[in-house]
Amino acid sequence: MTEKNLTWYKDAVFYEVYIRAFNDGNGDGHGDLIGLAQKLDYFKDLGIDCLWLSPMYPSPLRDDGYDISNYYDIHPDYGTLDDFKFLVSEAKKRGIRIITDLVMNHTSDLHPWFQEARKSKDSPYRNWYVWSDTDQKYNETRIIFLDTEPSNWTYDDVAGQYFWHRFYRTQPDLNWDNPEVIEEFKDIARFWLSMGLDGFRADAVPYLIEREGTNCENLPETHVILKDFRAFMEEEFPGTILLGEANMWPWDLRPYFADGDEFQMCFHFPVMPRLFMAIKKGEVSDVIDIMQRTPEIPSSCQWCTFLRNHDELTLEMVTEEERQWMWQQYAPEERMRLNLGIRRRLFPLLDNDRRKVELLHAVLFALPGSPILYYGDEIGMGDNIWLFDRNGVRTPMQWSNTTHAGFSDADETYAPVIDDSEYGYCTVNVENALADRDSIWYWMEHLIALRKAHTAFSRGTYSFVETDNPAVLAILRVDDRESILALANFSDCEQAVRINLPEYKASEKIELFSSIPQGFSEDEYHRTLLGPYEYQWLLMQ
Numbered sequence: 398m399t400e401k402n403l404t405w406y407k408d409a410v411f412y413e414v415y416i417r418a419f420n421d422g423n424g425d426g427h428g429d430l431i432g433l434a435q436k437l438d439y440f441k442d443l444g445i446d447c448l449w450l451s452p453m454y455p456s457p458l459r460d461d462g463y464d465i466s467n468y469y470d471i472h473p474d475y476g477t478l479d480d481f482k483f484l485v486s487e488a489k490k491r492g493i494r495i496i497t498d499l500v501m502n503h504t505s506d507l508h509p510w511f512q513e514a515r516k517s518k519d520s521p522y523r524n525w526y527v528w529s530d531t532d533q534k535y536n537e538t539r540i541i542f543l544d545t546e547p548s549n550w551t552y553d554d555v556a557g558q559y560f561w562h563r564f565y566r567t568q569p570d571l572n573w574d575n576p577e578v579i580e581e582f583k584d585i586a587r588f589w590l591s592m593g594l595d596g597f598r599a600d601a602v603p604y605l606i607e608r609e610g611t612n613c614e615n616l617p618e619t620h621v622i623l624k625d626f627r628a629f630m631e632e633e634f635p636g637t638i639l640l641g642e643a644n645m646w647p648w649d650l651r652p653y654f655a656d657g658d659e660f661q662m663c664f665h666f667p668v669m670p671r672l673f674m675a676i677k678k679g680e681v682s683d684v685i686d687i688m689q690r691t692p693e694i695p696s697s698c699q700w701c702t703f704l705r706n707h708d709e710l711t712l713e714m715v716t717e718e719e720r721q722w723m724w725q726q727y728a729p730e731e732r733m734r735l736n737l738g739i740r741r742r743l744f745p746l747l748d749n750d751r752r753k754v755e756l757l758h759a760v761l762f763a764l765p766g767s768p769i770l771y772y773g774d775e776i777g778m779g780d781n782i783w784l785f786d787r788n789g790v791r792t793p794m795q796w797s798n799t800t801h802a803g804f805s806d807a808d809e810t811y812a813p814v815i816d817d818s819e820y821g822y823c824t825v826n827v828e829n830a831l832a833d834r835d836s837i838w839y840w841m842e843h844l845i846a847l848r849k850a851h852t853a854f855s856r857g858t859y860s861f862v863e864t865d866n867p868a869v870l871a872i873l874r875v876d877d878r879e880s881i882l883a884l885a886n887f888s889d890c891e892q893a894v895r896i897n898l899p900e901y902k903a904s905e906k907i908e909l910f911s912s913i914p915q916g917f918s919e920d921e922y923h924r925t926l927l928g929p930y931e932y933q934w935l936l937m938q
């Protein structure tokens with residue numbers, strides 16, 4: 398394998414698939430692996446390089462599969478191991494990679510390990526979980542699922558002790574101080590990677606290890622474990638990746654890349670809410686500020702950038718004041734809020750305004766990192782805030798205007814299809830999107846193709862160029878082949894802007910989306926007028 402292949406993730410465009418919602422292949426009302434395999438050409442057409450699949454393992458589904466009860470099988474709703482192998486091999490034929498969720502921090506309370514562990518203090522599995530006689534240990538640790546869990550400890554009658562859990566009480570934390578747990582997870586990884594999987598999105602990794610007197614997050618011992626895990630993957634499955642889910646500040650995220658020998662990728666959580674802040678304020682300083690406070694990462698590593706995913710739009714990485722402001726702006730109704738976030742989809746958040754959707758994507762794709770799209774956002778799906786927990790952003794994919802949006806031919810589906818006047822499946826669906834050359838779908842296809850045609854976006858350096866206008870973001874991406882200036886007007890008014898670009902004075906500027914030449918600059922400044930929410934990618938020759 399060449400060096401380039403080993404760092405494929407740097408050039409990839411990712412897509413998150415929530416399997417249950419995507420396509421029902423066997424007519425039982427739930428999306429499944431066979432249904433997903435039938436849609437692989439869809440991703441190919443859109444230009445997607447790698448799918449991230451939500452957890453597909455057996456689970457009682459108290460946290461939609463993030464509560465695993467068997468790491469070595471497929472949830473019956475989703476199919477069989479053979480279906481999984483089929484999916485992976487069909488994806489490979491099309492050059493599409495697949496990574497899946499690997500939930501390391503906790504299991505389901507119905508996992509046989511936990512059921513054994515609780516039986517007795519002498520159980521061989523007792524030490525696989527974290528127990529205590531009191532609920533006062535580690536009490537500097539915050540609660541994540543604030544709306545439902547009063548404590549990180551829950552008393553278990555059978556065990557006669559409290560067990561530790563960072564998420565729902567039905568998700569006991571594993572004890573990663575126990576070498577048996579470490580070895581078991583290597584076996585789990587071997588099991589899946591040897592089927593040809595391309596890596597894992599490692600769930601909730603900051604919380605693996607607990608230590609008294611700390612907040613039990615991002616501890617050095619956790620990094621030791623993750624590094625060792627990476628070394629094992631590197632050794633046995635070179636070219637596979639670990640994408641870390643650590644909802645942390647940039648300086649706390651930086652150690653997850655270590656010297657290029659821990660995670661290849663981490664989600665950049667803090668920039669996401671700031672993009673939404675910026676477009677509401679019509680002012681870009683928050684985005685620049687957080688990126689400037691983001692340390693450099695090793696050259697083999699890459700951020701993963703996103704606008705939305707299957708969870709609430711998290712507001713953990715903003716100040717209390719900013720959070721209140723975001724809630725007022727984006728979640729005026731109580732039921733739009735969940736924990737420290739907003740349970741809404743992208744299009745409703747952006748007022749179904751195509752200009753805003755394009756602007757945020759044009760910026761996302763120009764920022765350092767590999768972007769990931771959330772299923773349905775490429776056609777502008779809406780949400781259903783009346784559904785429980787985060788289910789409102791996990792409704793069936795809208796394929797057509799037929800029954801159940803063409804998602805399933807069952808009588809009933811796992812969740813209702815969106816059917817409101819604005820986002821209903823009769824108008825918002827893939828079939829309509831593909832029939833209209835001006836649809837957002839084709840725009841995204843174009844965006845993806847443009848980004849992939851210019852490696853400066855995936856591998857180049859980046860800097861923010863000084864402008865005289867606080868509404869305009871100017872990102873300069875440079876690699877050894879080319880220089881691209883991405884401009885974005887975050888305000889709803891026309892903006893004149895002057896950009897200080899002395900090095901590119903003599904370069905002809907060509908706007909990439911439109912292929913329209915913009916001429917040369919008269920002096921060291923590039924001057925332009927940007928319409929409301931207008932963006933440009935200027936190739937500077």
Ligand code: NOJ
Pocket residue numbers: 460463464500564600601642707708
């Ligand atoms: C993060 C996942 O994205 C979320 O859906 C889940 O509830 C928690 N981790 C716990 O596994």
